[in-house]
Amino acid sequence: MxxxxxxxxxxxxxxxxxxxxxxxxxxxxxxxxxxxxxxxxxxxxxxxxxxxxxxxxxxxxxxxxxxxxxxxxxxxxxxxxxxxxxxxxxxxxxxxxxxxxxxxxxxxxxxxxxxxxxxxxxxxxxxxxxxxxxxxxxxxxxxxxxxxxxxxxxNTHDQRAPLRDDKTRHLQKAIKKIENRYHEPLSVESLAAYCNINRSYLCRLFKSAYGIGPKAYLLNFRMSIALSLLKNSNTAIKVVGISVGYENQLHFSKAFKKMHGVSPAKWRQKYLSEQQAAR
Known part of the structure; x- marks a missing residue:
């Protein structure tokens, strides 16, 4: 079956x-x-x-x-x-x-x-x-x-080590910072300082939990928000970039194209065309 x-x-x-x-x-x-x-x-x-x-x-x-x-x-x-x-x-x-x-x-x-x-x-x-x-x-x-x-x-919580150990607390604190402040300038150093740990330790925590560092996690988070804005609104590309923490459209477009292979404008155009064809 x-x-x-x-x-x-x-x-x-x-x-x-x-x-x-x-x-x-x-x-x-x-x-x-x-x-x-x-x-x-x-x-x-x-x-x-x-x-x-x-x-x-x-x-x-x-x-x-x-x-x-x-x-x-x-x-x-x-x-x-x-x-x-x-x-x-x-x-x-x-x-x-x-x-x-x-x-x-x-x-x-x-x-x-x-x-x-x-x-x-x-x-x-x-x-x-x-x-x-x-x-x-x-x-x-x-x-x-x-x-x-x-x-x-x-069903997992009391199976192994307590969920809220020091490592988890640091990690969750950094993630909450990213989720709440992704639209602002953020660096790995500022995240580490916010969690009262050093940069290397923060990177190890993210690598162990997610397989990527905090910089890549922040980038993925920002791009996920950007994709949602491109899909579900007519927001200008420049405004989308600013909304996810990029000071200008050029920097946003370069980062977006590096991840998705096309510019934000072309990605939106392709997405809208596919939606029209599916109707």
């Missing part, structure tokens, strides 16, 4: 759900090596298998899950005797990295192992509802996605 739904409109900048589905794999079925453009989380319902990444080989059993990070080369393989049956979600957005960090998932630790004292049935229930709804129920599916990840987080 294989079931996949693809969402054509992904305008929620906080948490975009791109695809979701379900698959019951044959014995020894292997996928990869492959690279994904977004986060891909698999939740194993029954059976077992192995997830392979640069960090190693990880056995996964029913009730557990594994996370694939964007742009990582990974492979996963169903067991030859007891192949897995899983459901999966492909997501991205401004809070996606934070959600997975709060589930204690990282490149070094990509396996979700829930607290057995918690109600993991409700997490599976939300996921089943997501997969059972077609893409015509987009708003409901989006809400269920939030409920699913919220349940994963609550």
């Amino acid at each position: 294989h079931k996949t739904f693809t969402l054509n409109h992904t305008d929620n900048i906080e948490l975009n759900l791109y695809q979701y589905g379900e698959e019951s794999c044959h014995k020894g079925h292997r996928y990869g090596p492959a690279v994904r453009q977004h986060y891909l989380f698999h939740y194993v319902i029954s059976g077992t298998g192995t997830f392979y990444s640069e960090s190693g080989a990880f056995p996964v059993v029913a009730g557990e899950g594994f996370l694939i990070h964007p742009h990582d080369v990974t492979t996963y393989c169903a067991d030859k005797k007891d192949p897995w049956h899983y459901m999966w979600l492909e997501v991205d957005g401004l809070i996606a990295a934070r959600i997975f960090a709060e589930c204690h998932l990282s490149r070094q630790s990509p396996i979700y192992r829930p607290n057995l004292n918690k109600d993991n049935v409700s997490a599976l229930g939300y996921l089943r509802q997501i997969v059972e709804h077609g893409d015509e129920h987009r708003l409901k599916v989006q809400g269920l996605c939030y409920l699913f990840f919220s349940t994963l987080i609550s």
Whole structure:
């Protein structure tokens, strides 16, 4: 059995759900090596298998899950005797990295192992509802996605080290600063000073949690806001740039083109043309 739904409109900048589905794999079925453009989380319902990444080989059993990070080369393989049956979600957005960090998932630790004292049935229930709804129920599916990840987080909190340790507090403080002040001049040094730690330590915290440094995190955040403005408003390119922290249009356009391969104006034109064609 294989079931996949693809969402054509992904305008929620906080948490975009791109695809979701379900698959019951044959014995020894292997996928990869492959690279994904977004986060891909698999939740194993029954059976077992192995997830392979640069960090190693990880056995996964029913009730557990594994996370694939964007742009990582990974492979996963169903067991030859007891192949897995899983459901999966492909997501991205401004809070996606934070959600997975709060589930204690990282490149070094990509396996979700829930607290057995918690109600993991409700997490599976939300996921089943997501997969059972077609893409015509987009708003409901989006809400269920939030409920699913919220349940994963609550089922994880007392499983390992306390969430709010010093490292997490520093990281969350820096992220809040970025979220609240992205439209102002921000440097890695000023973020570190705000958190009362040095620049190198802040960079290590971001690298460990998100695989990128604070400068790249800030850039990604600003560009996500810029994309939303380009999609959903007629705001002038210059004003979009100023709104996300760039003093002039040239600097904004250069940064945007470096990330997306085209200028903001051409990106907007292409997006609007695609929307017209889809109607």
